Amino acid sequence: xxxEVDSQIYQSLVTxxxxxxxxxxxxxxxxTVSPDGLTYTFKIRKGVTFSNxxxxxAQDFVFELERILDKKMTPKPSPGNSFFEIIQGATAYxxxxxxxxxxxSTPDKNTLVLTLSKPEKFFLQVLAMQFLSAVDxxxxxxxxxxxxxxxxAMGTGPFELKTNNQNKVVLVKNPRYWQKDQWGQQLPxxxxxxxxxxxxxxxxxxxxxxxxxxxxxxxxxxxxGIPASQYVTIMNTPKYKQLVLKQPANSIFxxxxxxAKTINGKPNPLSNVLxxxxxxxxxxxxxxxxxxxxxxxxxxxxxxxxxxxxxxNLDSDAKYGLNVAKAKELLAKAGYRNGLTVDMWDxxxxxxxxxxxxxQAMMKNIGITVKIHDVTWKDFLTKAxxxxxxxxxxxxxxxxxxxxxxxxxxxxxxxxxxxNNTNYDNPQVDQWLNEAQNDTNQAQRDALYGKVINQVMxxxxxxxxxxxxx
Numbered sequence: 001x002x003x004e005v006d007s008q009i010y011q012s013l014v015t016x017x018x019x020x021x022x023x024x025x026x027x028x029x030x031x032t033v034s035p036d037g038l039t040y041t042f043k044i045r046k047g048v049t050f051s052n053x054x055x056x057x058a059q060d061f062v063f064e065l066e067r068i069l070d071k072k073m074t075p076k077p078s079p080g081n082s083f084f085e086i087i088q089g090a091t092a093y094x095x096x097x098x099x100x101x102x103x104x105s106t107p108d109k110n111t112l113v114l115t116l117s118k119p120e121k122f123f124l125q126v127l128a129m130q131f132l133s134a135v136d137x138x139x140x141x142x143x144x145x146x147x148x149x150x151x152x153a154m155g156t157g158p159f160e161l162k163t164n165n166q167n168k169v170v171l172v173k174n175p176r177y178w179q180k181d182q183w184g185q186q187l188p189x190x191x192x193x194x195x196x197x198x199x200x201x202x203x204x205x206x207x208x209x210x211x212x213x214x215x216x217x218x219x220x221x222x223x224x225g226i227p228a229s230q231y232v233t234i235m236n237t238p239k240y241k242q243l244v245l246k247q248p249a250n251s252i253f254x255x256x257x258x259x260a261k262t263i264n265g266k267p268n269p270l271s272n273v274l275x276x277x278x279x280x281x282x283x284x285x286x287x288x289x290x291x292x293x294x295x296x297x298x299x300x301x302x303x304x305x306x307x308x309x310x311x312x313n314l315d316s317d318a319k320y321g322l323n324v325a326k327a328k329e330l331l332a333k334a335g336y337r338n339g340l341t342v343d344m345w346d347x348x349x350x351x352x353x354x355x356x357x358x359x360q361a362m363m364k365n366i367g368i369t370v371k372i373h374d375v376t377w378k379d380f381l382t383k384a385x386x387x388x389x390x391x392x393x394x395x396x397x398x399x400x401x402x403x404x405x406x407x408x409x410x411x412x413x414x415x416x417x418x419x420n421n422t423n424y425d426n427p428q429v430d431q432w433l434n435e436a437q438n439d440t441n442q443a444q445r446d447a448l449y450g451k452v453i454n455q456v457m458x459x460x461x462x463x464x465x466x467x468x469x470x
Contacts, residue, residue: 003130005169005195010133010155013042013061013112014124021401023124027056027134027156028112037119037440042112050136051160051174058112062104063137067145069094069101075146080131083399088117118438121445125400158188169195201227209240228292228351250304252406253296253395255283255359255463256384260423263388270342270390274334276460280320281327282366283463287358291351299464301453302406308442309403309449318457327366339367344391345383348374352393355465359393387417393465394421403449408433411456424461 015026025031028042048056065087068078071094084090088103103115116123126132134156135148143152153161158177163170171193179187196213198204205227208216216226226234226244234240257279261271269275285298300319303310331337344359346352353374360370370391375383383389399405409415412433413425429452436448456462 005161005164005171006130006133006153007157008159008171008193009153009157009161010130010135011157012128012130012133014128016128023128037121038116040114040116040123042114044110044112045178046110048156048178049176050134050139050156051154051176052136052139053176054136054138056134056156057109058106059109060134060136061112061132062101062106063140064132064135065101065104066093067135067140068131071096073145075149078131080129083126083129083131086116086118086120086123088115119440120438121440121442122400122402122404125402129399159193162192167197169197171195202229205230205234209234231293250306250398250401251395252299252302252304253465254302254393255465256389256392256394256422257461257463258387258390258392258422259425259459259461260387263390268390269334269336269340272334273459274330275336275340277320278327278330278334278366279363279368280460280463281323281330282362282368283320283359284322284362285465287362288355288465291354291358301457301464302410302462303403303449303453304398304406307398307401307403307406309407309446309453311450311453314457315454318454320457320460324365331367336367339369341369341371342391343371343373343389344393345373345375345380345389346393347377347380355393384421385418387421387423389421392421403445404433404437407449407452407456408437411452411461422461424456424459426455426459429455 011027013026013028014023014031016022017024025045027045027048029045031040031042033040042058044056044058044061050056065084067073068080068084069090071077071081081094085094087101089098089101090103092098093101103117105113105115107113120126136154139154140148148154151161151164153164156178158174158179159171160174161169162172173188173191177187181187196207204213204216207213234244257270257276258268259271259276260268262268289296289298299305301311301314331339342363344356346356353372356370356372356374360372363370373383380392384392384394396406396410399409409419411420411424411426411429413420413427413430416423416425432448432452432455436445436452439445439448
């Protein structure tokens with residue numbers, strides 16, 4: 001299920017205070033962190049029950065952590081295991097060399113203690129994600145993992161799952177929900193929420209304009225905001241514009257350039273940094289802004305401008321701009337005076353295909369022929385995550401608001417090819433990323449991430465296209 005559904009059914013130890021980055025307790029009534037930054041002690045909120053009436057205890061979080069770290073769990077293991085490797089004994093449990101997680105204990109039914117192997121400044125942000133939500137062990141064992149993850153979800157959140165299929169998700173009020181608003185009124189206010197799912201964004205916009213739906217594709221995981229085709233109309237119509245919530249999204253969109261020396265056994269010309277830089281100078285981001293009808297803005301680095309660690313002034317060799325003559329010069333210097341051919345992979349959405357065709361034309365101007373492969377989302381993911389997509393267009397939305405979620409996840413060589421789809425491998429960048437990962441001094445982390453950003457841009461690993469703002 002998608003985030004917007006999960007977040008209404010499940011709850012975590014901690015969460016964010018409204019629309020801020022401030023962490024506050026959720027199912028934990030309070031928490032403390034030891035001076036060395038290694039031990040986190042959570043007092044579990046008393047009186048909370050799952051929607052089936054079973055009481056919440058600290059052991060419920062242990063059970064879910066073991067599910068996350070079970071690489072043999074069927075029908076498929078959790079994709080969140082790497083976020084919790086920092087807990088002592090987590091790797092041994094995941095690899096099957098230990099039957100328990102040594103860094104986890106429950107002194108009593110209302111106390112959970114998590115001990116890390118190294119300090120991690122953003123560990124609370126990791127806990128605010130949906131992965132380590134409270135689940136009822138007895139219920140999961142009763143319905144099975146497959147049903148629990150799809151049609152029989154059940155948690156402590158404000159809503160229960162009534163219907164979940166390809167076309168519709170229906171949530172109904174959890175009568176046992178524990179939380180009240182600031183005036184003492186029982187939450188949630190709504191008795192039912194229906195989420196209609198379809199692949200036609202123009203229909204979504206029409207239904208919203210007609211008042212048939214309350215929200216249109218909110219920019220959460222799986223949502224795309226206002227469709228580009230309707231953006232100008234909605235933003236230029238006063239009665240619609242006043243209903244639009246517009247805010248920067250911690251997300252990035254980019255064209256990845258595979259740096260591997262060979263792809264499928266054949267030499268890869270993009271392993272030459274001069275070729276990648278030529279492609280940077282051949283790219284005109286204003287065309288992508290135009291295709292999206294102004295709903296997006298250009299970006300010059302692999303970190304949103306709203307994030308801590310963003311570099312305001314890049315080094316000179318980390319900056320690019322449209323310069324066809326420079327691009328051709330670099331190609332000639334790389335040995336491709338007569339041009340070359342590359343394969344580009346992308347999802348077959350209407351906007352993506354327009355962007356791919358625009359990119360194809362840009363590259364033709366500098367002597368590079370781009371063969372486009374627009375495929376289904378599933379097939380695109382398979383290709384990209386295998387590390388065999390030579391050129392591809394993709395994006396990233398924050399898991400949690402920290403630079404490591406973008407930079408370490410997408411550029412550390414140990415993340416290739418699943419997350420680091422470009423197969424980028426720079427030992428110096430790895431060293432900076434690994435140092436920043438466990439540094440508790442934010443100023444030092446920012447300095448390290450600044451070095452990473454400048455080096456990655458100098459190495460022309462990505463062509464930055466646009467961040468989505470709606």
